Amino acid sequence: MSIEVIRVCKWYGIKKKERILVLDEISLTIHDGEFICLVGPSGCGKSTLLKIIAGLESYDGGIITIDGEKVKGPGLDRGMVFQEYALFPWRTVEENIGFGLELRGVPKKERQKIVDKYIHLVGLQGFEKALSHQLSGGMRQRVAIARALSLKPKILLMDEPLGALDAFTRLQMQEEITRIWKEEKQTVIFVTHDIEEAIYLGDRVVVMTPNPGKIKASVDVPLPRPRNRVDSKFVQLRDEVYKLIMDRRRKRHGNIMQGSLHEEQRAG
Ligand SMILES: Nc1ncnc2c1ncn2[C@@H]1O[C@H](COP(=O)(O)OP(=O)(O)OP(=O)(O)O)[C@@H](O)[C@H]1O
Ligand SMILES: [Mg+2]
CATH class of the missing domain: 3.40.50.300 (P-loop containing nucleotide triphosphate hydrolases)
Incomplete structure (x- = not known):
């Protein structure tokens, strides 16, 4: 576009x-x-x-x-990655990445597949269940990138x-x-x-x-x-x-x- x-x-x-x-x-x-x-x-x-x-x-x-x-x-x-990472503190890494997909009504099983793919892509395997306060700044940033990319804007x-x-x-x-x-x-x-x-x-x-x-x-x-x-x-x-x-x-x-x-x- x-x-x-x-x-x-x-x-x-x-x-x-x-x-x-x-x-x-x-x-x-x-x-x-x-x-x-x-x-x-x-x-x-x-x-x-x-x-x-x-x-x-x-x-x-x-x-x-x-x-x-x-x-x-x-x-x-349009997908946006903000300068300030803007994650939901009460959601885990995988829930944050899957948020947009959830809004779009992507079924859970398919969502999980996509989320896993992007977790792997940004190198956050092992942190799927972590909350954002448990992550470093760089990790939070990678969650935000994965969330934007997973929607394929x-x-x-x-x-x-x-x-x-x-x-x-x-x-x-x-x-x-x-x-x-x-x-x-x-x-x-x-x-x-x-x-x-x-x-x-x-x-x-x-x-x-x-x-x-x-x-x-x-x-x-x-x-x-x-x-x-x-x-x-x-x-x-x-x-x-x-x-x-x-x-x-x-x-x-x-x-x-x-x-x-x-x-x-x-x-x-
Ligand atoms: N909500 C706001 N209210 C008033 N002024 C603002 C607001 N947001 C930004 N500004 C002002 O607008 C100008 C541009 O800000 P902006 O955040 O777009 O800069 P930037 O190029 O992204 O800077 P940086 O590289 O530090 O991120 C700055 O002078 C800033 O103080
Ligand atoms: Mg700026």
Whole structure:
């Protein structure tokens, strides 16, 4: 399914003086089956944009269509993995993963089969009966990913879905996500702070800048999958996106600050 975002604006705040423009005329076309990664400093409006496309947040100007139809609210065509994992604390891992299937009326036996498949896929075997407070942040995140994938949505909206994972599991999940996407050909918007992850996963990397949130650039990644992180073209693209983000910071600070980009972005 294709997504068209046309000149979308979003303001936060009710009182006139306190209103801030969070998204300023965002326009973005995502083709059917395309995998785009959205990167940009903390606060530039990535989550807001994703929630608007999911139909969970209102907007103040412009229009969003999916296959030509205006988005009016959430729908089964779109699966979302939130930045904050949003699990039901009273449900076990398998009950959380099976929640959407249950809502759809999938019979118990079939549901269990699907749930088992996705538990295996995200590596949570042995934790089927655990409650969310018994899980680590990374495990909770994997439950949320499994829950979204198990519904086989045509569109996947993922907000830093791998942010809480350890480095090794994160690489594994990147491979898994690539494999699933190749099979299912969903249209994907994937938010990440990790530029290498964006280049590894995306057909295209869209760079946003804050105050107000705008799209600064879109960088195509014309590399075959599975991608080689040390390939010279890969490294070149990674540097290109890095520079696009750092450019703005250099202008603001007058120099390039050392340290991890993630920390810098977090600091705004
Ligand atoms: N419910 C809200 N009410 C008021 N302001 C909000 C609300 N949600 C977000 N904002 C503001 O909108 C801006 C964009 O927030 P958003 O969460 O979309 O950023 P982000 O790019 O996802 O950041 P991060 O990388 O830290 O997740 C920020 O300035 C934030 O303070
Ligand atoms: Mg966010």
